[in-house]
Structures are given as C-alpha cells and as structure tokens.
Amino acid sequence: MSAQNPFADGTREIERKRLxxxxxxxxxLASTLVGIVALVALLADVLSESWGWVTWEFLTYPPSQVxxxxxxxxxxxxxxxxxxxxxxxxxxxxxxxVFLGVGAAVYLEExxxxxxxxxxxxxxxxxxxxxxxxxxxLLGLAIFVRAAQLGSSLIAGALTLTLLILPIVIVSTQESxxxxxxxxxxxxxxxxxxxxxxxxxxxxxxxxxxxxTGTILSLSRAIGETAPILMxxxxxxxxxxxxxxxxxxxxxPMMIFEWASLPEPEFQHVAAAGIVVLLTxxxxxxxxxxxxxNRYDPRS
Amino acid sequence: xxxxxxxxxxxxxxxxxxxDRKNAAIRYVFFSCAFVTVLTTLGIILVLVQGSLEFFQHxxxxxxxxxxxxxxxxxxxxxxVLPLIWGTLVVTVGSALVAIPVGTATAIxxxxxASPRFRKIVKxxxxxxxxxxxxxxxxxxxxxxTPLLQQLFPRTGTFNAVAGAxxxxxxxxxxxxxxxEDAMSAVPDDLRNAAYGLGATKFExxxxxxxxxxxxxxxASYILALSRAIGETMAVTLxVGMHPQxxxxxxxxxxxxxxxxxxxxxxxxxIGSIGYQxxxxxxxxxxxxxxxxxxxxLWIKSRYREExx
Numbered sequence: 001m002s003a004q005n006p007f008a009d010g011t012r013e014i015e016r017k018r019l020x021x022x023x024x025x026x027x028x029l030a031s032t033l034v035g036i037v038a039l040v041a042l043l044a045d046v047l048s049e050s051w052g053w054v055t056w057e058f059l060t061y062p063p064s065q066v067x068x069x070x071x072x073x074x075x076x077x078x079x080x081x082x083x084x085x086x087x088x089x090x091x092x093x094x095x096x097x098v099f100l101g102v103g104a105a106v107y108l109e110e111x112x113x114x115x116x117x118x119x120x121x122x123x124x125x126x127x128x129x130x131x132x133x134x135x136x137x138l139l140g141l142a143i144f145v146r147a148a149q150l151g152s153s154l155i156a157g158a159l160t161l162t163l164l165i166l167p168i169v170i171v172s173t174q175e176s177x178x179x180x181x182x183x184x185x186x187x188x189x190x191x192x193x194x195x196x197x198x199x200x201x202x203x204x205x206x207x208x209x210x211x212x213t214g215t216i217l218s219l220s221r222a223i224g225e226t227a228p229i230l231m232x233x234x235x236x237x238x239x240x241x242x243x244x245x246x247x248x249x250x251x252x253p254m255m256i257f258e259w260a261s262l263p264e265p266e267f268q269h270v271a272a273a274g275i276v277v278l279l280t281x282x283x284x285x286x287x288x289x290x291x292x293x294n295r296y297d298p299r300s
Numbered sequence: 301x302x303x304x305x306x307x308x309x310x311x312x313x314x315x316x317x318x319x320d321r322k323n324a325a326i327r328y329v330f331f332s333c334a335f336v337t338v339l340t341t342l343g344i345i346l347v348l349v350q351g352s353l354e355f356f357q358h359x360x361x362x363x364x365x366x367x368x369x370x371x372x373x374x375x376x377x378x379x380x381v382l383p384l385i386w387g388t389l390v391v392t393v394g395s396a397l398v399a400i401p402v403g404t405a406t407a408i409x410x411x412x413x414a415s416p417r418f419r420k421i422v423k424x425x426x427x428x429x430x431x432x433x434x435x436x437x438x439x440x441x442x443x444x445x446t447p448l449l450q451q452l453f454p455r456t457g458t459f460n461a462v463a464g465a466x467x468x469x470x471x472x473x474x475x476x477x478x479x480x481e482d483a484m485s486a487v488p489d490d491l492r493n494a495a496y497g498l499g500a501t502k503f504e505x506x507x508x509x510x511x512x513x514x515x516x517x518x519x520a521s522y523i524l525a526l527s528r529a530i531g532e533t534m535a536v537t538l539x540v541g542m543h544p545q546x547x548x549x550x551x552x553x554x555x556x557x558x559x560x561x562x563x564x565x566x567x568x569x570x571i572g573s574i575g576y577q578x579x580x581x582x583x584x585x586x587x588x589x590x591x592x593x594x595x596x597x598l599w600i601k602s603r604y605r606e607e608x609x
Contacts, residue, residue, distance in 0.1 A: 021503040025413055031405035032414075035426045035477070038470045045444040046436065103333025111327050112334075123598075125337050130524070130594035131587065132531025134558050135344060137565070138583045142347040146571075163340050170337070194319055196326045224433025227533040227558070231565045253435045253534075260439045260538055268443055275436050282431070 046279070049272035058273055059083065062239040063255060067266040079274050082255040084241035085154070085234075086281070089251055090223050092158035093165070098215060100162065101169030102204075108170070109177040110199055129167040136164040137231025145232055152233025155245040160228050165218040172214025176207040209296030213289045220285040224278060226253035252278045348587055351580020358574050364581065370544040370560075373567070373575040381585060383544035387461065387554035388586075391536055394465025394550065395472060395529045400522055402469075403476025404511075407518070410477065411484035412506045423478065430474040437467040438538030446539070449551070459541025459553035467535050472525040479524065483517025484510050516604035520597045527593035531586065533558040557586045
C-alpha cells in the first residue's frame, strides 16, 4: 500500500473491521461452547464419581447410614425405597395432572369466551409458572399435610407436585389443542355433534400425542424436584417402599440430597450413583416423549 | 366460539334439553379444573400471609427488615433477614455475571452466525442444562467446582458463595440463550438487509441492529433468569452452606433465603414456634421478590411484543 493510494485509509479501516468481526465471532462461539463444556464436565463428573457404585444391590436394597454396607463385601445397601417412592409419586402425579391439566386447557381453548375471567386465568397461569418450587412446598405443607391432615404422605407429595407442574401442562396442552385445525371441528358440528362430542371424539384424539409429550416432559421435571417434597416431609431414613396412598415416602432426589450432605467422602460416590439412576429415568422419560412426538407429529 | 353456541342450540332443540344440561355440567367440570390454578395462587398468598402474620406478632417488621443478624432457632435469638437477602443477592448477581454475557453471546451466535444444522443440534443440547435437576448441580458444585476453586484459592471453604453462583449461572444459561435467541430470530430480515445495504459489516448488523431491535425480549429473558436464580434452592443449599452472614468475601459460606427454608424443612422445629413461623415470613419475602420480577418480565414482553409484526 503506497502513500498515494487514495483508498489506503479505507483498506486499513476494512482490515480493522474484519478483525473486530473475527474476534467477535470467536467470542460468541466460545460462549456457546461454555454451556456445552459445562454439560460435559457435569456428566463426566457424575459418571466418574459413580463408577462401580451403581450395582444391582444399589437398586434393590434399602439405604444405610453405614458406608461399609454400600461397599462390595458389605451387607448391601441402596436406593430401593426411594426408587419405588419416586415411581409411585410420579404415577400419582400423572393421574392428577392429566385430569386437571387437560380439563383446564380444554376449558380455556374450547369453552371460554375471550372474557375478563379467562384472560385473568391465563395471566394467573403465566405467573404461577414463575413461582419458586420451594414455595409450592410451603403450600403443600400448610394445605395437604396440615389442613387436610394427610400427613407427610405419598398423596400429599403427589398433590404438591401436581400443583407445581400444572401451569406447564396446561400451557403445553393448550398449544396441542390449538394445533387441531378448525375445519375438523366444523365438520363434526356439521354432522350434528354436540360440543362435548366434538371435543371427545375429534379434538382430544387429534391432540393426544402433543398432550402426552408435554405431560411426560413436565413429569420428568417433577421427578427431579427436591425442594417441594422436602418441605412436605419426604423421609431419608425409610427402609421399606411405600405401600399405600397415605404411607410415608422417600424419593430419589431426597436421598441424593441426604447423601451429598454427609461428610464422609464415600457418600459422594453413593450420591453420584443415585444421580445416575435418577438421570437414567429422566432420560428414558424424555426419550419416550421425543418418540411420541416424532411418531405422531404431522409436521415431522 | 359463537359457531359452537349456534350448533349446540340446533342439536339440542333449544335450552333446557337433556344434552344441554349435560353440556353445561361438562363445561362446569372443565371450568373447575381451570379454576384450580386460581385457587393455587390464592392458597399460596393466604398460607404465606397467615404464617407471616403469626411471625410478625412476635417480631417487629422493622427488626425483620433492618436487622443484620439472623438466628430464629438458636439462642441468642435475632430476626434480621438481611443476611439471608445478602446471600441470595450475592448468588443471584454472581450467576448473572456468568449467565448474561455467556447466554447473550450464545444467542447472537446461534441466531446470526450458526448454520441451521449447528443451531438445531446445539440449542436442544443447551436446553438439557435446564432440565437437569437442581440437586445434581448442588452435587456438581460440591464434588467438582469447589475442589477446583480450592486449588486456585486455597482459603476457599467447603461451602462458599462462588461455587453456588457458578452452578446457578450455568443452570440459567439456557434460559437466557434460548429466549434471547427466539427474540433475535424474530427480528425481520428487512432490518438486517437495510443495514447491509448501507455497508454495515456482519458485526455491526449483529450488535447495532439485531440486539437493539430484540432488546425487550432479551431483557425479559434476563429478568426471568434472575428470578429463577433467586428461587433456586437445592444447588445453593448444598454449595453455599447454611451460615447466614453479610460478608464481602464470596469465598466464605453464606445462606440464601431458600437454603434457610430447607434448613427448617429438614429440622424438627415444633409447629407454632417462631422458627416454624419464620419459614412463612421468609417464604413471603421470596415470593414477593420473584413475583415482582416475573411481572416486570411479562410487562416488558407484552409492552413491546408487536413492534415488528
């Protein structure tokens, strides 16, 4: 570049801009990788800590306060009551959420006119989705455990988790209902169906895959929640699996919390083993949801 | 819906028919389901306010809001909530320092630079971070982040605010990146093309056009993410510890509002004691903080939603 070149300054300017552009992209790409690296580090940490600790005995034995029982030549100890407790808890929560969530979404999408009341309910649902989960725990403690005198029982835990995930289930169900084309409703009305018949025979079957996907994803969030069931009184020293709606219960996240808080370093491995079991179940639930979505989604 | 009404009238042969009454009953059942959500909100407010009123019969509100010592269960008693709010603030601000720059840059990359294929893989991968139970982040902080910090800064305690802020920051990255990316992708290409037509570089378009144009959605995502950080419980309970204090050293243990609630939740304080009632006062404080942030975020979003449609 000679001094006579009238574009010399411009060239330098362009070079500078190119450099800024390249640095900026590099920074943005690096940031994108931060999240992914963190995810990989987290999974690698959990897997390496749990290596050799997820055994058949870990899945089928009650917990123990003595670390030797968890070791290979010990008496055997594990997560069984909490594993069964979590499965019961989620099954019960699923029953309540499907009924309440689908019912509420059907009302808002199919019945409610654009009234003040329905927009108030919608705004209220949006707000509930942002309430911290531990506050739901306090609600469950005061309403289900104390006022309704259910005690620290499986059903009190399930009802609390139901209220917690209800807003998400309602919103995802509403989206599935909205995706059913209006022409199908009109066709059904045209042959003389009542509104209930249209909903039952036309709208709900069409929306079912979407509803199931959303519900399973919400339930997979509920199964990992610790704070609400902790407030309701989930136990950490339960040696038998729950056998009824009103029996005391434990759940996997609660056991993981207990183990992770213990000072002995061996319990870190036990906690990691519990996390592996919890994440495996979460992964399975997510896989089922994705499978349903890919299989039935008309858009894919 | 008016169409549905007319059809119903035709098939049932006028009001009062059997079908009509059945439809009304079904409608009522569905309405009750929706009304459960309103009852939930009312229940939360009633439970928190009632418990707090009992608490404030024994403790003055002024002492609660201005006191700098928090010890409702262990003697000597003191009921100043500021140490808990301080712990919550340190973790929230710390996590914002992680999640806001990283999340925003991620959103810019995904929206403006990444190939559709890259975005299709990376966005859901990042969202896995939001789906991991928070207790797992607590474990990650204890078993990975804190030992790492202890190698860098030997005086780091087993429980410290930095580890909590880091994991909560990682946890809320996808909230910032996903919601911001949605807002940036919604900026119409006309705006980008106009800027390119004026000779702007891609960097100038990204930072000078796309980010300002999507600012309301981006800021709404920040506030939502911070609200989530304030209410986050298990990760901070495990990582930050249970030591309420106003300390300017983030490598020391502290206690957040949520961690205090956990502490009372797993202890066996008797019902009706001040310790038990304090649970509801702290819960109300937490609820008020997150509710106002959620409302601000919703307001920002609805206020500017239709700007580019």
